[in-house]
Amino acid sequence: MPDPLEEVYQAYKNPVFHYLYNMCRNRTTAEELTHDTFIKAIKGYGQFRGESSLKLWLFKIARNTYLNNARKFSQKNEIPYAEPELQVSGTTWNIDTEMMVRQTLHKLTEKERTLLVLREQGFSLSEMADILVQTEGSIKVGIHRAKKKFKEYYLEGEGERK
Template sequence: MTTTKDQLYIDKVINGDASAFAYLVDNYKNMVFSLAYKMTKNKEEAEEVSQDTFIKAFKNLSNFKGDSKFSTWLYRICYHTTLDAIKKNKKNNYTFEINEVTYNQIQSVETILQGIERKERSVIMDKCLMKLADEERSILWMFYYDELSLKEIIEVTNLSEANLKVKLHRARKKLLTIVEKNIEPEMIENYGRK
């Protein structure tokens, strides 16, 4: 499942060429940092988690069997390393009470978001994502931004398929409620009338 080029460098590292690991770090550092940052909401902490992730990956590279993509295996290490870091620093945790979200509310928010310029929409979504609990934000991030399949997210999180689908659905509803509450009223009036 892993790419031939990745496997070549993995084999080199396992056979004693530690410098070959630099290729894997260069290739996946943005992915790892991005996940860590989205989960921790803190640049310094994300950098530390990224470093810890690559150290763990290096030490455990011989355990990588190639059943899944290397990126999925690395993503899983990063996900669990970040969760451990978050547990140590509970002060950054946000929670949000959700009210029942109706289908019409979801539709109206999506209609408004479609009218907002792409760049504005991206900024709004990033701010709203940061208000979700860590697990919800990371699941949405993996599914929508990193475009991991459900199977890959299950590998990363160790959730059952049914549990993942429920969490993904709830996180999406919660995000839409947050978006609805955080879009400036003028934007809703302006774009909602179109």
């Protein structure tokens, strides 16, 4: 009989890692935070009341784990995350674009970055509202503003490269 916690881990480890990697942009840190997220989830599984989906519950834990980790570094006045290692995708244009997107994402606030990353991962407005403990309306407005700000920063970066 398969272990239900192992099944949860196998089903959600990649989406949780992807979210954390997009937030901190460092593979090693994202792996550590993913590990910490699942340890916290396993320890707290008995307190999961089923008021939301297991996926939403895990992403709440992942976000809190990320925020706590970032807070520790900011209290020490350290830079929390090193530049990521690039995944060479074949052409110079793709690498340049990828770097621009990463740099632009890091100009956004944590909340703006979270909104864009969760949306990119396919979360609905309702699910995002549950994870971030906000109304759907504020999520919708936040996404609109984050996209607008992202576009503005991206275009500024494009102008600087020319």
